[in-house]
Amino acid sequence: MTGARAWERALVVAALALACALPFALSGFRAFQFTQVGIYAIALLGLNILTGYNGQISLGHGAFYAIGAYTTAIMLDKWNVPYGLTIPVAGLVCLVAGFLFGIPALRLEGLYLALATFALALAVPQILKYFEHWTGGSQGIVLSRPEAPAGLTLTPDQWLYFMTLGVLVVLFVLSANLLRGRTGRAIVAIRDNPIAAQAMGVNTALYKSLTFGVSAAYTGVAGALSAVAVAFVAPDTFNVFLSITLLVGIVVGGLASISGAIFGALFIQFVPNWAQDISKAAPWAIYGIFLIVFMYTMPRGIAGSLKLVLNRLARASGGAGGPV
Amino acid sequence: MALLEVEGLEAQYGWTKVLHGIRFEVEDGGITTILGANGAGKTTTLRAVCGMVRTAGEIRFDGRRLAGRATEDIVRLGIAHVPEGRGTFMQLTVEENLRLGAYARREKGALAGALTRVYDYFPVLGERRRQIAGSLSGGEQQMLAVGRALMLRPRLLLLDEPSLGLAPLVVREIFRIVRAINREERVGVLLVEQNAATALDLADHAYLLETGRVVMSGPSADLRRDDAIRRAYLGY
């Protein structure tokens, strides 16, 4: 094992320990904010699989987030399905939706794909409003927040936090395995050189639409979790801005990096609040400046910069100097 | 004083040093050729003169030092570079390509005269002036590249392997025109070639480059007679 890898492992363990201790040290509101971070992280990981690893730019993942959220909300509201069950169903629904959307998207590249997905992000809130009978129209659906299961002495905030953390860990491990293996190599090969990938026998069409499906499923699970956690869904919370925020998250966090999803989630959750604290008058101006300066200093995102630091640390501590 | 004087020229890409302190000259109105195998550093030498790679050492054009100047400014001094791969603007027309060659010239009304002159040298370009440059054959694109360089009315013409990938007849035609340009307009030429026989016929001075060092130099006639050169580069 190379030096950089060892550092990486140590960091992951430390981060997990910190994550478990966090809700006991924080107020309910803060814990809820970190629940939101976890939810964003899952959504970002989904988008990163598609955009970072597979090279398909999506400006419309807010749509899958919305579909996931509404799947859960409708199941809870209309049929009283246990919420734990609705989450995988939401993932499944988005998997299918993403896969289906991925088929026409095969024909589109770069900019045009960005527009197509952008259109999706625009259309979904409108469509949600239209099917008022199911979705409650622009009023949305109000749900009730789940209590911690009997036997666990957790507040609802803490319970939501741990549930999210659990889902996050499972999904992150799954994707790490997926991306490190044969499938992951195929996905990345398609991004780097689609023609060569095809020549090597990778079924690019199938892989691309499957990646779209998996990516949408992750984001859909995040949406479902957010419906449970916020206990409210309304079409306008899933506007275009959400999709753009998700894109900002993966680029700031670091493209094609699993840990980048966490960093990106922290950024999109907390930086707008800080901006608000700095200037009440024009918070978004502060946010924008922050974003631009951030991109200047870390053009490859937080994970990209961190990787450089880790490699340097490993080399300095006399490790074998892991491959950059 | 020579038109172009180069001394102790070093160049590198990233960490890899490609030129290790070379020295050569181009006389005003003369033709100098730099010969060498693939990877000897010929293209890098031309790119160094135009400020397209990081260099150390002395490059003087007409007495002025070129080090540290931007490519765009070096071009304005009257150095036209026909790059490796010809640098054609594929989606523009032939005439638009040529007009771009005169971009750096300030004089008003120079354009029409320069165009006529290029069409005189290369009638085929005149016939195809409205055609998209990407649709030209390799030989025609090479002519277009030389024509574009001429539009600058340069004092020094840098040619990077003009014979590459072209039929012998076309190569002969292009070299004939380069010689005519050299004589009629007193343009100095620095020619980089793998095709040593043709290059030595054209040039009055030659340098032989091996892995970034000049290993032999002198009048072309002398080099042509050299046994080592004959065996390694001329093939007889």
Place this chain on the structure above:
Amino acid sequence: MEIFLQQVVSGLATGGIYGSLALALVMIYQATDVVNYAQGEMAMFSTYLAWTMINAGLPYWAAFVATLAIAFVGGLVIERVVIRPVENAPILTIVIVCIGLLVILNSLAGWIYSYIQKPFPSPFPETPIVIGTVVFGAHDLGAIGVTLVVLVFLYVFFRYTMLGLAMRAAAQNPSSSRLCGIRVGWMLAVGWGLAALVGAVAGMMVAPIVFLDPNMMGGILIYAFASATLGGFTSPGGAVLGGLIVGVVENLVGTYVRFIGTELKLTVALTMILVVLVVKPSGLFGRAVVHRV
């Protein structure tokens, strides 16, 4: 039939606006390979400047021209100062910087001018022009006319001037352009400047219709984006035509397809564009990019 014609006409009017902003998008894209997400906000900000000048007592057309000049310089400066540091960064990094620019401009405008809608004058008379039974708004016609003038101006500029030619060259083949003595970085900056100018025209033409507020371009940018894509991102004329098509289709669908009404018309317009894209991935008038293997 009358309703049909009337809807087509008003569709053309809004379509002209989409088209002019689409034109600005296409220009930056052609000159720099970047889709400028901040284009709409740049246009909005320019329009506020025009509003300030008109309120200060400047005649409309003087303010108009001054705004174009400021917009051009502004676009140029933004490219040199904000975009240049990330010129060689991955494309998504540039996109994020553009998004940063977008929120800054939007927020600044809200801060300086507040989010309250302001009326913006039209240079054209208020009396509508009636031909047969169809009513044309004078401003609508004027706006289409202005868009066409801009289009012709751009065509002439890129086709017949040395600077326009150099800009096209710089976008196509930067290293060869340098060997011609073209300052490539500045060509990109001029591209941004021109696009900002065109955007400012769009902003001043749309503001009398939608009123002036910091978010006025949001929806229009989306339609402009759609128009540019429909027309093919490589074709300025296609962008304008794409805008007109989007405007008309949007209006007709909203009027005639009963279950859609006004709520779903954006969705339907976008769906139709998607269908076009899937059938013809490089847009209606775009050049297919040939990939070298």
